[in-house]
Amino acid sequence: MNWYAVRALYRFEMARFWRTALQSIVAPVIATALYFVVFGAAIGSRMASVDGVAYGAFIVPGLMMLSLLTQSIANASFGIYFPRFAGTIYEILSAPVSPLEIVLGYVGAAASKSILIALIILATATLFVPIRIEHPFVMVGFLVLTAVTFSLFGFLIGLWADGFERLQLVPLLIITPLTFLGGSFYSIDMLPPVWRTLSLANPVVYLISGFRWAFFGNSDVSIGVSLTMALVFLALCLTGVTWIFRTGYRLKS
Amino acid sequence: MPPIISIANLSKVYASGHAALKTISLDIHKGEIFALLGPNGAGKTTLISIVCGIVTASEGSIHVDGHCIDTDYKAARRKIGLVPQELTTDAFETVWATTGFSRGLFGLPPDPAHIERVLRDLSLWDKKDSRIMTLSGGMKRRVLIAKALAHEPQILFLDEPTAGVDVALRQDMWRLVRRLRDQGVTIILTTHYIDEAEEMADRVGVIRNGEIILVEDKAELMRKLGKKQLTLHLDAPLSEVPPALSGHDLELAQGGRELVYTYDTKGDAGLTGLLADLARSGIGFRDLHTSQSSLEDIFVDLVKERA
Numbered sequence: 001m002n003w004y005a006v007r008a009l010y011r012f013e014m015a016r017f018w019r020t021a022l023q024s025i026v027a028p029v030i031a032t033a034l035y036f037v038v039f040g041a042a043i044g045s046r047m048a049s050v051d052g053v054a055y056g057a058f059i060v061p062g063l064m065m066l067s068l069l070t071q072s073i074a075n076a077s078f079g080i081y082f083p084r085f086a087g088t089i090y091e092i093l094s095a096p097v098s099p100l101e102i103v104l105g106y107v108g109a110a111a112s113k114s115i116l117i118a119l120i121i122l123a124t125a126t127l128f129v130p131i132r133i134e135h136p137f138v139m140v141g142f143l144v145l146t147a148v149t150f151s152l153f154g155f156l157i158g159l160w161a162d163g164f165e166r167l168q169l170v171p172l173l174i175i176t177p178l179t180f181l182g183g184s185f186y187s188i189d190m191l192p193p194v195w196r197t198l199s200l201a202n203p204v205v206y207l208i209s210g211f212r213w214a215f216f217g218n219s220d221v222s223i224g225v226s227l228t229m230a231l232v233f234l235a236l237c238l239t240g241v242t243w244i245f246r247t248g249y250r251l252k253s
Numbered sequence: 254m255p256p257i258i259s260i261a262n263l264s265k266v267y268a269s270g271h272a273a274l275k276t277i278s279l280d281i282h283k284g285e286i287f288a289l290l291g292p293n294g295a296g297k298t299t300l301i302s303i304v305c306g307i308v309t310a311s312e313g314s315i316h317v318d319g320h321c322i323d324t325d326y327k328a329a330r331r332k333i334g335l336v337p338q339e340l341t342t343d344a345f346e347t348v349w350a351t352t353g354f355s356r357g358l359f360g361l362p363p364d365p366a367h368i369e370r371v372l373r374d375l376s377l378w379d380k381k382d383s384r385i386m387t388l389s390g391g392m393k394r395r396v397l398i399a400k401a402l403a404h405e406p407q408i409l410f411l412d413e414p415t416a417g418v419d420v421a422l423r424q425d426m427w428r429l430v431r432r433l434r435d436q437g438v439t440i441i442l443t444t445h446y447i448d449e450a451e452e453m454a455d456r457v458g459v460i461r462n463g464e465i466i467l468v469e470d471k472a473e474l475m476r477k478l479g480k481k482q483l484t485l486h487l488d489a490p491l492s493e494v495p496p497a498l499s500g501h502d503l504e505l506a507q508g509g510r511e512l513v514y515t516y517d518t519k520g521d522a523g524l525t526g527l528l529a530d531l532a533r534s535g536i537g538f539r540d541l542h543t544s545q546s547s548l549e550d551i552f553v554d555l556v557k558e559r560a
Contacts, residue, residue, distance in 0.1 A: 002327070086341060096331045253268065
């Protein structure tokens, strides 16, 4: 293993994060605060508790997941797309690094960033509502699993995209709707039966549900199913990335 | 001594159908400076890119110091440093950070002393904390060289290193190349400035339309293909070459005031006979000078001849 290369790539990506600390850290904090003002205080005060959890607290896992998904994808896709766009990818292609090492560096950094942001959101949330975490280890496990999976997914998008529009396309057209419809702000039990059934086809539902279980001990779908689905997505993304590196698709002519 | 780079039957057809390289075989010797010459689009960059792992070959094999670039790519790539043709640099990183990054990427532990030496050699030391985007084009070129040297490569590829750089940098760069060669580094460069290849290279390869049409020791090439000309400034102009001199390869120039004799650098030049015939014909001259064709002339002739 070329650990020096993994470290170099990881630190390079993290440096980008700290350089843009304003966008990367302050923005999610402000966004979370806004969500709490709107959903927590304005709307939440008129809502009954969900499954015995005050609405303000109920949305915290969903909000964290929302950021975790979008940030993982954004960071990882930009991280690998930009060198392709700028041409600096030549150095990585000509370096003695294996695909695994490249993925560890880029995806590791993207996942670290989004986990950091999710934790910042959690910290911000505690300023507004009391939070309890019933299963902290499961919570951390889901956090890491989701961050890694969606960073891999973002990495795939960054490899596939051949323009900045495409880079935005998947997050905008697919991920954002899926996260909003995935139960970030509600329990899917609240939906009419048809929509509830449809929601079960939404992968994000399982992530948010499992994550919420770690916080409150109850969930839309069982934790076992959530965990299984999360692992299935991870396996799918790993397969995609492996295929790309094996074939050189979009990387080498 | 086995070649440090051995390229065998290499060909590359791009997805567009363009055949960039047509069954190329080439050996690079350890410690030499090899200049790859060729017109734009001849396949120089494709060849370099395949050796470095940026482009996949369609057919053929490449070994770098005995390591196959496909099956043993890590060992092969560790030995190679690449300075690309395009000024592709990061924008926000500092010179120091990007050079250290390159070293790590090639699997070496940090070595600030080595990085400092490289940056000083390239007159980049006082810019080490500058962001790359604030540097001029010439400085960015130096940064690319520093990055390529960060992992102490045994083989250095320079793809058009002096395109668009000023005289001072060119000279700095050639000084550095010579020093590297003295340290045993093998250097493969492509350039459009043929005078540079002429000055620097030990061997020259000419590539045209994806085929290597010639690989030759530079001195040998100059001797074999170089022409010499003797120009005589005549006392009185001539209207035509006198019949008495028709046995020699002569031409009149400058309205008959100069007589130009072309001869090969190898073998008997026949100068004695010419001068004797001139004296016999009563043709006097005030002055004379000789000139030898440069690598550029040879190159232009070669590419034209086989077009």
